[in-house]
Amino acid sequence: MEAFLEVSVSRCPSCGNYYAEAAWYALVLESDLECGKCGEVFSATEHFTDRALLRFKLDKKGGIEEVDFVKDVS
Ligand SMILES: [Zn+2]
Numbered sequence: 001m002e003a004f005l006e007v008s009v010s011r012c013p014s015c016g017n018y019y020a021e022a023a024w025y026a027l028v029l030e031s032d033l034e035c036g037k038c039g040e041v042f043s044a045t046e047h048f049t050d051r052a053l054l055r056f057k058l059d060k061k062g063g064i065e066e067v068d069f070v071k072d073v074s
Helices: 023-028
Strands: 002-011 018-022 032-034 041-043 048-058 064-070
Touching: 002 023, 018 023, 023 048
Parallel strands: none
Antiparallel strands: 002 018, 002 048, 032 041, 048 064
8 A cells, every 4th residue: 555745845045944845735835934943934836946756655554664755756
């Protein structure tokens, strides 16, 4: 059994800290993120750096056994 989560990475334009968020939240909703380090509020879409698809390998009850990722998301 498998489950997937697409994530995107964005970088704070003020201090350079990186953040990973669910892609539907950061890119589809074009949400603003608040940097936990310097307090800057910035657009996840404008400061997007990369994305990947996380793959969760599950046991029969849906428990997570292993996580890896697929790089090319289209
Ligand atoms: Zn920052």
